[in-house]
Amino acid sequence: MPFETTDVDLPEGSILALYTNGLLRGETGRGDIDSSLLSLQHALAHPHGGLEQTCETVLDTLLPGRAPQDDAVLLLARTHALGPDRVATWDLPLDPAVVGRARSLTTDRLAAWGLDDLAFTAELVASELVTNAVRYAQAPLQLRLIRAAALICEVSDASSTSPHMRQAADTDETGRGLFMIAQLAKRWGTRYTLNGKTIWAECVPL
Known part of the structure; x- marks a missing residue:
């Protein structure tokens, strides 16, 4: 509620x-x-x-x-603050073509952080979260990576509707994004804001 x-x-x-x-x-x-x-x-x-x-x-x-x-x-x-070198934020257009850019931004940032071994998981998580936002949410859209005790991927949008994980049938062409995130991430969830929501996923402890 x-x-x-x-x-x-x-x-x-x-x-x-x-x-x-x-x-x-x-x-x-x-x-x-x-x-x-x-x-x-x-x-x-x-x-x-x-x-x-x-x-x-x-x-x-x-x-x-x-x-x-x-x-x-x-x-x-x-409470403790993270320096700007541990947080990366990008404002993205609500356009299906931006999903590829989100993957590239994620892998490039992880390479700069020396976390190439996490690139596959983080790239997939970011891709699925951004895809869901483009399909079902509202602008503005933002992608954020946080390097804290774990690598956290966040996607924020202006919609207050929370996504629900479901088991897709073999013939379904959609509905597998959150299920895959739940398998890859240690934890994930929704945080509501004054202007919408943020879906976050804790990829792996560092």
Whole structure:
């Protein structure tokens, strides 16, 4: 179902915390949420060590016995920026002829990054994502490659309709793109934006 999105600018090094109410309700399930929230904020504002140690500090403070009556989940992530040498972005026309260019741009960039061994997988993923966008989406169209902990291929467009993977029959001429991406990529998914969506695929860890 559609849901409201919000954009927030975070400085590099910020800690993003996602948690359930069970973390704040304590082990009895009847704890003071306001007090627990202040303790959580204090622990996150003064982290000690890495994220794993910060998690342990939060749990020791809010759930010292580690036996809550309600489900308690805490997920921490730290923001970091990638330099321009690790991100490649191209604006593409919504034209079937651009698929070949997308393949060339992908292989050329991977060669510049010294990742020629990933060229076949990344080229195929980029080709299928761009093909789907040209056939079913709306302009503007953008291809982006990200060299982070893994090689990530993203294709953004102005349509809010999300594609669905299906098993194509032997006689079908279409319908195999996302199925192939699911087989080649470690993970893939859809991220909605204010102006459309982004389909991303994590090709392989680097």
